[in-house]
Amino acid sequence: MAALRFLHVCFFLLILFHGFSLTFGVDTSSSSPESSDMKILLGKIKPSLQGNSDNLLLSSWNSSLPVCQWRGVKWLFSDGSPLHCTDLSSPQWTNLSLFKDTSLHLLSLQLPSANLTGSIPREIGEFSMLQSLFLNINSLTGSVPLELGYTSSLSDVDLSGNTLAGVLPPSVWNLCDKLVSFRLHGNSLSGTLPEPALPDSTCDNLQVLDLGGNKFTGGFPEFITRFKGLKDLDLSSNVFEGPVHEGLAGLKLERLNLSHNNFSGVLPNFGGSKFGAEAFQGNSPSLCGLPLRPCLGSSRLSPGGIAGLVIGLMTGAVVVASLLIGYMQNKRRKNEIDSEEDDLEEAEEIENSDKDGGEGKLIVFHGGEHLTLEDVLNATGQVMEKTSYGTVYKAKLSDGGTIALRLLREGSCCKDRSACLPVIKQLGRIRHENLVPLRGFYEGKRGEKLLIYDYLPTQSLHDLLHESAPGKPALNWARRHKIVLGIARGLAYLHTGQEVPIIHGNVRSKNVLVDDFFFARITEFGLDKLMVPSIADDIISQAKSDGYKAPELHKMKKCNPRTDVFAFGILLLEILMGKKPGKGTRNVEFMDLPALVKVAVLEETTMELFDMEVLKGIRSPLEEGLVQALKLAMGCCAPVPSVRPTMDEVVRQLEENRPRNRSALYSPTETRSEAETPF
Numbered sequence: 001m002a003a004l005r006f007l008h009v010c011f012f013l014l015i016l017f018h019g020f021s022l023t024f025g026v027d028t029s030s031s032s033p034e035s036s037d038m039k040i041l042l043g044k045i046k047p048s049l050q051g052n053s054d055n056l057l058l059s060s061w062n063s064s065l066p067v068c069q070w071r072g073v074k075w076l077f078s079d080g081s082p083l084h085c086t087d088l089s090s091p092q093w094t095n096l097s098l099f100k101d102t103s104l105h106l107l108s109l110q111l112p113s114a115n116l117t118g119s120i121p122r123e124i125g126e127f128s129m130l131q132s133l134f135l136n137i138n139s140l141t142g143s144v145p146l147e148l149g150y151t152s153s154l155s156d157v158d159l160s161g162n163t164l165a166g167v168l169p170p171s172v173w174n175l176c177d178k179l180v181s182f183r184l185h186g187n188s189l190s191g192t193l194p195e196p197a198l199p200d201s202t203c204d205n206l207q208v209l210d211l212g213g214n215k216f217t218g219g220f221p222e223f224i225t226r227f228k229g230l231k232d233l234d235l236s237s238n239v240f241e242g243p244v245h246e247g248l249a250g251l252k253l254e255r256l257n258l259s260h261n262n263f264s265g266v267l268p269n270f271g272g273s274k275f276g277a278e279a280f281q282g283n284s285p286s287l288c289g290l291p292l293r294p295c296l297g298s299s300r301l302s303p304g305g306i307a308g309l310v311i312g313l314m315t316g317a318v319v320v321a322s323l324l325i326g327y328m329q330n331k332r333r334k335n336e337i338d339s340e341e342d343d344l345e346e347a348e349e350i351e352n353s354d355k356d357g358g359e360g361k362l363i364v365f366h367g368g369e370h371l372t373l374e375d376v377l378n379a380t381g382q383v384m385e386k387t388s389y390g391t392v393y394k395a396k397l398s399d400g401g402t403i404a405l406r407l408l409r410e411g412s413c414c415k416d417r418s419a420c421l422p423v424i425k426q427l428g429r430i431r432h433e434n435l436v437p438l439r440g441f442y443e444g445k446r447g448e449k450l451l452i453y454d455y456l457p458t459q460s461l462h463d464l465l466h467e468s469a470p471g472k473p474a475l476n477w478a479r480r481h482k483i484v485l486g487i488a489r490g491l492a493y494l495h496t497g498q499e500v501p502i503i504h505g506n507v508r509s510k511n512v513l514v515d516d517f518f519f520a521r522i523t524e525f526g527l528d529k530l531m532v533p534s535i536a537d538d539i540i541s542q543a544k545s546d547g548y549k550a551p552e553l554h555k556m557k558k559c560n561p562r563t564d565v566f567a568f569g570i571l572l573l574e575i576l577m578g579k580k581p582g583k584g585t586r587n588v589e590f591m592d593l594p595a596l597v598k599v600a601v602l603e604e605t606t607m608e609l610f611d612m613e614v615l616k617g618i619r620s621p622l623e624e625g626l627v628q629a630l631k632l633a634m635g636c637c638a639p640v641p642s643v644r645p646t647m648d649e650v651v652r653q654l655e656e657n658r659p660r661n662r663s664a665l666y667s668p669t670e671t672r673s674e675a676e677t678p679f
Contacts, residue, residue: 037106037127038063041073044123049111049140051118056660057111067104074108076129082107105129112158113137113478115660120159125150136183137161144189149174160185160210168216170194176201181208185234192218203227212236212257220245220263227251236260241284244268263287266295277401281454285369291400293370360444365428368439368452371403376442376452381405389527389535394455402455403439413449413530423529426500434490436513436523449530456521462509466580477614477624478659479518480575484629485654486520487512491568492647494525495561502526505559506539507567508548509574528556547581547592551639562641568650569636573597576630578611594637597630606630618659625657 042061050058060071067075068085075083083104106127116138124133125147133154140162148157149171155178164187172182173196193216196203206227212234220240224233225247233248236257243265244258256275260282267280267289277291288295362373381393390408397403414420424441431437440452461483464475473479494502504511504525513521528539537556540549550566553559570581573593581593600609607615610626618624632653638644645653 036102037104038067040123040126041106044121045109047118048121048123049116049118049135051116053117055115055117057114072109072111072114073106074110075104076107077101078103078105108132108134110134111138113660115658116140119143120145120148120164122147124148127151127153129153131178132156134158135162140164142166144168144172144184146171148172151175153178155180155205157181158183159187160213162187164189167191168194170197173197173201173203176203176206179203179206182206183208183210184214185210186213188215190215190217192216193221195221195223201226204229206230208232210234212238214238216240219243220248222247224248225250231255233257244287259283267292276457278454278456282367288370293375293399293401360442362440362442363424363428364440364452365438366431367437367454371440371452373442375399376405376440376450379403379405389531389538404453404455406451406453408449408451408530409535410448413447414532420530423526426498426502427526430494430498430502430525432490432493432497434486434519434521435493435525436521451527453523456513456515458513458515458521460510461512461514461520461575464514465509465574465578473516473518474616475611475613476616477618477626480614481625481629481654481659482518483512483514483520484572484575485651487522487571488568488647488651488654490520490522491564492651495564495647501561503528503559503561504564504567505556507564507571508546509571512571528559550641552641560641561646562644565636565644565647565650566638566641568647569633569644570594572629572633572636576611576614576626576633577609578613594634597634624659626659628653628657 042063046058046061049055057071060069061073062070067073067083074085077083107129108131109127110132112134113136116135117140119140119142120135122145124130124145128151130151131153133151133156136158138161140159142164143166144159144164146169148154149169152174154175157175157179158181160183164184166189168184168189168191173194175182176196189211193211201223203226207229209224209227209230210232213236216235216238218240219242221235222245224230225245228251230251231253232255233251233253234255234257237260239262240258241262241264244263244267246268248256249268249270253275256270256279258280259278262284263280264284264286265288267287270290275291280287280292360373360377362371362376364371375397376395379395379397381395383391384394384404385392390406393405393407395403395405424438427438428441436453436456438451438453442448442450442452463469464472491504491507494504502525504522505528506524507522511522511524513523515521533556540553540556548567548570550563553563553566570593573579574581577593577596579591579593579596582591597606597609600606606627607621609630610621614626615621618626621627632645632650636644636650
């Protein structure tokens with residue numbers, strides 16, 4: 001009985017304690033003594049970053065695994081000593097007790113190209129010793145959390161290549177004391193750029209600030225000119241406007257990109273040609289000063305001078321308008337219509353005469369408004385490339401800028417100007433990030449024709465794939481995928497992005513330019529429309545010997561979107577296999593790539609097809625999209641045109657099968673001998 005009464009008492013006390021815990025919020029569950037950073041990482045960060053689906057990389061964040069086996073994270077202890085996870089024989093690799101070590105703190109969160117689909121959680125600001133945050137090249141949505149500015153130890157932040165939106169919180173400048181690099185390139189952030197809360201903030205340690213590729217608005221952010229340690233500034237492809245602050249010239253910048261905004265006025269004096277014209281292209285036509293065109297008149301006018309100038313311009317405008325009205329009325333009375341006036345609706349036509357009395361015509365398009373006939377004719381050039389239908393020059397302008405000139409060979413172009421001009425105007429309207437834009441067109445009295453493009457200091461995809469040179473970057477699958485997706489997007493735009501489709505007709509690796517960040521731009525599109533039939537058909541003959549020609553294609557006039565798709569399929573095989581395509585030749589350097597794939601499939605040696613650099617660091621070619629890309633290439637090369645996909649379908653498939661590990665994209669200096677597999 002005594003024992004029974006004892007059990008009753010224990011049961012009563014248990015019920016009483018349970019009721020007490022429910023009433024007053026006492027947690028009677030077994031409390032876990034793990035690190036607070038561990039709790040945040042598992043309870044908040046992991047669920048937020050992986051979104052609604054499980055992430056293979058984040059699955060390693062598990063309390064049943066030693067922390068040294070967690071991917072994308074680095075740790076240190078409260079005393080500042082790092083957790084060493086490099087020595088596989090170290091007990092730290094298998095020590096599960098570290099999970100409960102309250103002195104363990106998160107040092108680095110590095111998850112580039114990790115297929116993340118969620119958002120950046122507010123709890124990111126609770127890591128007191130976090131120094132680096134790399135979440136670039138993912139599919140993160142939402143906004144940049146206000147709490148990011150509370151991580152007082154952060155020195156390196158890279159959130160580029162996501163789809164973050166909204167405004168940038170001013171709290172990010174709270175990081176100024178420690179911040180070394182801050183990258184937000186390629187998101188959808190908008191609004192004006194917030195200023196630091198403290199007006200004298202100088203961010204002394206900040207060296208890299210990349211805000212390009214967003215939707216920021218407003219004037220030039222003057223506060224940036226106080227960041228005296230800045231070496232790399234990118235504000236490109238935003239909606240900034242107004243003058244560029246002269247204080248920018250006082251910084252010791254090594255790299256600057258202000259292109260594709262709406263900046264205007266006089267550029268600061270950066271000291272000669274420190275930055276090329278490409279750093280300022282795509283802004284207001286009124287932007288002037290080295291390395292762009294010289295500014296007319298004084299760049300420093302007093303208020304009275306400005307008022308006088310405005311009055312003078314208004315007076316002149318009235319006089320010109322009166323003369324113009326009289327002139328137009330006189331033309332109407334005589335019923336004389338000059339067909340050249342129609343050209344001015346879409347392009348600015350400038351007529352001039354040379355010293356011999358001959359006439360030349362220059363038509364300029366968006367981005368080429370600063371060019372004059374004198375600039376083009378007096379440019380000093382050097383030969384870059386020769387083809388059967390023309391020569392390409394790198395031309396230096398008198399103001400220090402550089403353009404690319406394609407001189408079409410005499411007799412290669414159609415002489416009917418009425419048929420030529422509509423094609424030129426259509427090509428001049430094409431604007432896409434993966435296409436080299438046409439800036440102008442010159443036609444001389446003797447029939448000579450010049451196509452004017454931006455000069456891009458890049459190299460061709462052909463040279464990247466097949467030529468050996470010291471310091472050439474390693475072309476892993478992530479980089480090749482970025483290149484091929486850019487090519488596909490450019491071709492898709494030509495086929496469907498405008499009222500009258502443009503067929504490239506000459507898709508090949510030599511006609512793709514690639515920059516240091518593996519961004520691809522297609523050249524030579526639409527040129528066949530300017531050529532006489534015999535010269536255009538020469539391109540088809542060359543395409544046949546080079547292995548890019550669709551089997552049903554015999555004449556250039558028969559080109560259509562499906563023949564471009566075939567050539568793209570060959571190009572994709574060339575990128576995957578690292579081999580030069582070719583047919584009808586005994587040269588072993590050139591190969592029938594589709595035939596090689598068919599043989600490999602029959603012999604079950606498909607994995608041997610891929611270039612060794614493509615496979616580097618890849619555990620599963622199926623998961624990384626390599627096998628899918630090979631199937632896509634063979635689909636594009638189908639003998640029957642109707643079976644081939646459209647370029648829009650190609651883009652969709654490439655986007656759906658992105659490589660999971662894309663961290664190497666932001667390492668432009670990595671060479672083939674230095675390439676390593678991250679993590």
